[in-house]
Amino acid sequence: MAACCAGLLRGSGLAGPLYPGPYRHDMVAVLGETTGSLALQRLRDKMRRDAEGYQILRERPRIRLSTLDVAGLRGLPDGTFGREYMRFLEDNRVSPDTRMPAKFVDDEELAYVIQRYREVHDLMHTLLGMPTNMLGEVVVKWFEAVQTGLPMCALGAAFGPIRLKARKLQVLTTELIPWAVQSGLRANCILNIYYERRWEQTVESLREEIGILPPPSIRL
Incomplete structure (x- = not known):
């Protein structure tokens, strides 16, 4: 079993950082599970200490097309x-x-905690105003790395920019990363929000409630 996990870790570690978004989500998922035990425990504890987070842990809602009123x-x-x-x-x-x-x-x-993290990922894109191109994915990974402490988020944030061209890399390092890090530090735990009950709330007011700063006015 140990050898099997080591092989999974090596394989996902190679693929995950270079494909931080949906490009190789299978490898990113494996990396998150095989490296994130302590971070998942800390996230679970944060949810247990928060009234809304604890309710989410108890009820275990899922974000799927079958659960959404599209x-x-x-x-x-x-x-x-x-x-x-x-x-x-x-x-x-x-x-x-x-x-x-x-x-x-x-x-x-803990399995539900990481499942919940995965299923709110697209909600983070929505709140952060980030598309699913490489630049947008890297920005979201910086925010998530600060918020969750998951090693795979940190690796995606660190190695994802390798594939960016010089102009986008400059925008990333001078504008977007500082904003994402600041937002991640000041925001409430993103897993403590019952998003399914916030659909009618404006994006602007939900950002304010969570503590996410308005996105920079930059063409991505």
Whole structure:
């Protein structure tokens, strides 16, 4: 078993940092599970200490197409969290159903914590105003690394920029990373928000509530 886990870790460690977004989400998922035990425990403890987070742990909601009122969310006014989340999914041609289930976390509660983290990833894109291109994914990984302490987020944040061209790299290092880090440090734990109950809230007000700074006005 140890040899098997070591092999998974090596393989995912090679692929994960270079593909921090949906490009190799299978390898990123394995990396997150095989390196993130302590971080997952800390996140679980944060959820247990927070009333809303603890409710999420107890009820274990899932973000899937089968649990979403897609038509209802599409019908919400522009600027609401639910409408902008639908717009993000449609514009970027992504689906919450692509998030892999936890396979290498034995503890049932910790397995849910990492599952929840994966399923709110696209919600972070929506709140941070980041697309799913390489630049946008790296920015989200910086925010998530600060927020979660998961090693795979830190690796994605550190190694993802390798693939960026000079102009985008400059924008990333001078504008976007400082903003993402500052937002990550000042924001409440992103796993303590019951997002399914916030669809009608505006993106702006939800950002303010969580502590996410408005995105820089930069063309991505």
